[in-house]
Structure formats: structure tokens, C-alpha cells
Amino acid sequence: MDWAALSLSLQLGLATLIVLLPISVALGRTLAVHRFVGKGVLESLVALPLVLPPTVLGFYLLLAFGARSPLGQLFGSVTGHSLAFSFEGLVLASIFVNLPFAVQPVQRAFESIPTDVREAAACCGMTPWRALVAIEFPLAWPGVVTAAILTFAHTLGEFGVVLMVGGNIPAETRTLSIAIYDRMQAFDDRAAGVMAATLLALALATLVATNVLSRRVGRRDV
Amino acid sequence: MSRDAGLSVEIAQDEPIPLHVAFTTGPSEVLAIFGPSGSGKTTILRTIAGLYRPAHASVRSGAETWTDTVTGTFAPPHRRAVGFVFQEYALFPHLTAAGNVITALGHHPRAERRTRAEALLNLVHLSVQMTRRPHQLSGGERQRVALARALAREPAVLLLDEPFAAVDRTVRRRLQDEIDELRRALDIPLILVTHDFADVVRLATNVLMLERGRSVACGSVTTLMSRPDLSWLREAVGLGTVFDASVTRTYPDRGLVELTFDGGTLLAADRDVAMGTTVRVRIPAREVILATREPEGLSLHNVLSGTVSAIHADPAFDHVIVQIAVGRVLLLAEVTRDAIGRLGMAVGMPVYALIKSVSIDLLTVQARDATKAR
């Protein structure tokens, strides 16, 4: 078991969550509640990573912040190391890749709040902020937690994009899934097996958790 | 903080649905907005509440301007003193009945909110159900929570969107009584949207009738119900005069009560009304028989003397509507063309209106004395 790789995977998941969750809650709610020009386009863009092959995502991400890109060079001059093939680069890539997992459950949760309930909150004298905190969030939080769990689990399992954008650098970008690949090429099937089983267990735990939560959402919806 | 003369509303728009109305309403009035679905009734309520912004509109409550598209003024709903009872009640599912009411008590200090919520729920007879969640309540109970919550805001106007659409007949009658009771206790206008004319007849003092976004009739219920020419109303609900009368005598052994109105007395068949109360009365036009001479030896109790004030013959219908002035009340009678010819009926003619005591519908009954008369 490559503990550094496991730790890295968990750190990546957590970092992605911390950055992405506030964005996805705001975005998810906006898509759920408001109607505006270009909403359909935005929803499609959010869903795009679901259907794009990881190599396509990896290609464009490398183009966007590899060492030859303006962004990559800016980052390099400020920090002294490259954005691609670094943990920070992975987090950035992870944010894009996980957008649909973080936004869609949140959007569904806010959509399931009937419009008249929202309007009633306003008619009860609650400011939009108070209505959000006292009425909407208590009703939508299972969706937010689902989004968090899915994002975390999906990040743990990411391979293609991580390999292209991060390479296989130990303790920097060698996540657990990359480590499995590496161990197989070293003909170390035993280590690969242990790590694969770990990821499998984590994936199962995720599914169970999401299942339990979605039943909770159902019960609240009366 | 006194409330000035109620609400004044003006709306003009062509998109997305045409809507052109203008009306005012005052304290203790119940204005029913009546019309078929799609006529724009709910849009009017939403405009008053601030949930909708038409292209051109003005909504004023007392001295406050809530909406004015000319000056660009628009107060969002949470800054308007409106109480809104939504068609599906829109209760907050994660809060108890008391919790729901408390959300509208934000303008009171935290320590007082619970007791105030309890008082409001008592007012709508829901003290037992205070700690239940909406999904544990029946339809009628949910509506009462919604009412209590709307009233908690101490609104300047109470808006009800199809309040009886989701409940069955027995519950409906009880709810109507409750709302009527409430109306008497409050001194704010109540605006109620409905597509069921029975609601209008039972509860409203004034009615605004909408068809495809335009007002086809607006005024007090009594006056409108005395109009002989509202053919579409005739088709929809049937014509019948509506007016208020007070109970001056009761004959429990005979099963009759004597009602006195502004034009005479009537004997109606009823056992339950108490002396001195005010009743809303409806006499279907079809139940009124006309006579040119005072008849004798008939079973019916009511023979009213009046003058023909109008005759309305609609080519679409076989029968003719005759309007008879009996004192200050304008009675409607539906008779055949043939009868008109035979009796030589003409405007200005003295005539007798014959009404069976069982034909008189007693609608809302005031529980107390009419000391709060307008």
C-alpha cells in the first residue's frame, strides 16, 4: 500500500471539495431558481465533463495551463514551479472534471423545492438571504451532501486526466489510481491488488452513503 | 399606525397574457376575483403581493406605494405587508405548524414569537396540531395553518388563491365559515380568487368578474346579482338575487324564520338561525313566480309587491329575465317569453313576486350582532 498515494488521493478529494462546493452550490441554485438567456448553454457546459473522454479534457487542460501556456508561465514566474504536473494543477483539473458531479445534485435539490414555498417565504417577510438560510438550505442540504460525496469519490477514481495533467510524480501527483497503474508496470501485482481493493471499498461506501441520503430527500419532500 | 383606505390596483399588460384591470378595495371588504382559468386572476394576486411585475402597473396600500411602473418603484414581497394564502398552502415542510407561523413573526422580539404563534393558531382552531408537521395534517388543517401564517404578518391585505379548490364540500363549508368569521374580526380587505361562483355568493361583498383579462363586471355582489343581463353568468351558475337580511322572528315549531330586508319581509324555511343575526340570502331567478294580481289560496308564504324595473330578452335564450324593484332590492325572475306576452308585462308595471319559503337559500350567517356594519 502506497500510503503517500492514498494520502495524496484523499488530499486531492478534500481540496477539490473545499474549492468546488461553494461554487457548485451557488451555480446549482442559480440554475434551479432563475431563468435567463443562455441557461441551457450553461447547463450543457456543466454537464460536458460527463461525456467528454478524459483525454480530451486532459488535452485542453494541458493547453490551458501547461508550461507553454500564458497561464502556466505566469504561475511559474510567481511560484517557481510549473502548474501542470503539480498538486495545484491537479486540483485545478479536478475542479473542471467534477463540475457535473458537484452541480447537478445541488441543482436537483433546489429544484425540488416548490416555487410557491419560496414565494411564501418572501410573503412571510423573510429577506432573500434569510429565506435561503431558514427555508431553502434545510430542505436542500441532502443534495449538497450528495454532491460532496460524489465529487470526493469521483476524484479518488480519476485516472486519465490525472495522468495527462499530473504525470506520475510521487507525493505530488501520483494518486492511488496512478499508483495502481505504476505498480502493475512494475509487475508488483500484490501492491496493485491491495490498492485496487481499497478504492473499490471506498467506491462502495460512497454508493451506500448516497443511497441513504437520497431516501432522506424523498422523505422530506412532503 | 392607522391603516388608510385599503388597496388600489391598476394593471395593464398584453404579454404573456392580456390583463387590464383597475379596482380599489377597502377595510373589511371581501373582494372576489372571479373568472375561468387563464383569465388572469392569480396574476392579479401575485402583482399585489409583489411576486410578479407587469409591464404597467400600480399597487398602492394606504399611503404606501408598492408598485409603480411609472416612477419605477417596486417593493419586493418581503417588504410588503401582505398575507398570502397559496392555492397549495406552500407550508414549509421541515417546520411544525407553530414553526411555520413563527417565520412570519420576524418583526416581533424573539421571546414573544412562540406565544403569538400559539394565539394565532388558536384563532383558527388549531391548538392541538401546533407541533405537527405539514405532512401530518389534513388539507383543511393545512389551510388554516397557512391562514394563521398569513395573518401573523399583520398584513394590510389578505390574499387567498383558490382557497377551497383542494378541499371537499364539507370541509369547504367549514372553511368558508371560518374565513367569514375572520373577515368580521379583521379590518383589512380580503381578496379572494376563485373560479367557483358559490364562493363568491357565500363570502364576497364585492366581485370583479374577469374574462380573458378584462373586467366584464365589477361592483357589489348584491348589485351585480340583480343585473338581468349577465348572460354568461346565467349560463355558468344561473341567475339569482343576493342580498342581506336580518332575522326578526323565529317560529321554531313551524320551522320558519322571518327575515326583514330593505323592501319587506320574507319567510324562509330554517331552524338554526338565531334572532337578530344578519343573513345573506339568495333567491334563484327560476324560483320566482310573477302575478299581475295578488293571489289567494296558495301554499307559498311570500308575496312581495313591486314594480317591473327592467325586462331583458336575450335572443340566445328562450326565457326572459324580469327585474322587479321591491323596496331597495332588485329581484330577478326568469319567465317564458310566452308569459311575458300573456301578462302584457312592461317596464313600470306593478307586479307581485311569489317565492316559496323553501326556495330561499340562507348563505352566510353572522354569529354576532351586526355592530360592525360598514
Place this chain on the structure above:
Amino acid sequence: MTLVRLIGLVAVLLCAAEPVRAQKAPLVAAAADLRFALESIAQRFTGESGERVELVFGSSGTLTRQIIDGAPFELFLSADEAFAETLASAGLTRDGGALYAVGRIVIFAPHRSPLKVDARLEGLRSLLARGGVTRFAIANPEHAPYGRAAEAALRATGLWESVKPSLVLGENIAQAAQFATTGNAVGGVLAYSLVLAPPLSERGTYALIPDSLHPPLRQRMVLLKRANETAQRFYRYLQQPAAREILRTYGFVVPQG
């Protein structure tokens, strides 16, 4: 509940990861054929000097690409000279580097395979003629020098066209070895340095392919501009007798001097 436990686990592992990250062991990119040989050399280097290097293996082409895109390697051991030269001309290296070894290819068959291995690839020829080649593994000639060599050898023996439809291409020579040993392929053309190591040597048989059948696998290494002291020392170490001896045991031909 799961979330709380997860956070707890993360906290523990974060502490476990710290020591690994704290060290500044230079990153060394190496062609996949060097996996076992270089690990052995690095171990010796650490034993003698007390300094560590971090090895990352892949196909030479992919690693070159990564370096151009900013990957923080300090030393690159290519499986050919062309990729090393690419980096030098891009101005990313300190100098033209040094030739550190010449590699060899073998034909390999896992134990229960119908393929018979021999230097002239006659076994492969007859299996192909019988239609018995399901899959045959080589590294991708596009970006793996060992794949290029495999293609050259197959062309030289006139077998390229007939084996092409059954080829399965590994992303690098180690992946090709993976394919060749898992029983899904009848065999493949692999790196001599890989089949000499126990994980592979006990899984099948092999025969050395004459180096006359393909351009020489001259392997060049270069120090990148950012190379630190340790990387430079390792670079020099690789050219010394001890390291060269290890390379020889893994089937490489080492330069004189």
C-alpha cells in the same frame, strides 16, 4: 458518519505523508526499460552517498512531452538519442547529455504460449503461417524507442505486414511486457533489460534478437536546467564502473571509458 470518519482518516494520513513530501529528492524521468536496472543503481547510490532520487518510469516520448509541458524532472534517461536531443534543442537541458547504455530487444513468450522463441523469429513466422497468433505485444513505435526497434526487426525479417493486424501496442515497453505476460498475447518483442528481471524471467522464455536487425538502441541521458546537486551527482554516478556493472547485468551494452 462516513464523512466524519473519512475526515479523521485524512488527518491521520496527512501526517503520514509529510515526511515523504518534505524531502527534496530530485525527480528522475527514465524510460520504462530501465525499471529494474535503475532501481538497483539508485539503491546503491543511496547506500553509498546517503542521498535519494525519485524515479518515474514511462515511455521516452511521453516523458519528453511532459518535460516540455513543465514537468519538474531534473534528469531524464531516454531510451534513445532523438528525444534527448529534442529537449536539448528546446533549450531545456544543461548540455547535450551523455550516452549511458545501448539496449537490446528480445522475443518473449509466456510459458503456456504456442509461440516458440528464437533469434531469427522463425517460431513467430511459422505460428503466423498457421494463423495461431491472436495477439502480439510491442511498445508503440510512435513514441517508444523499443517499439521502433521492434518494428524495424519485424520489417527486416519480413514479418511486419503479417503480424500487424494482431499487434497490441503498449504505451511504453513496460506496458507491452504486461500485455505479453498476462496470457492475452502469444508473446511480444520486449526489452532485454526487463525480461532479465525475476518478475518476468520466471514467467516465460525469450531469445535475444540480433542487433543487426534494427538501428542501435543508443540511450542518452540529459540533465535538465533545474537539476540540483544530487541530480548532478547521480548523473555522474551512472557513468561510473559500479553503475555500469549493474547495467551490464541487465543486458545493456555500456560505453567504454
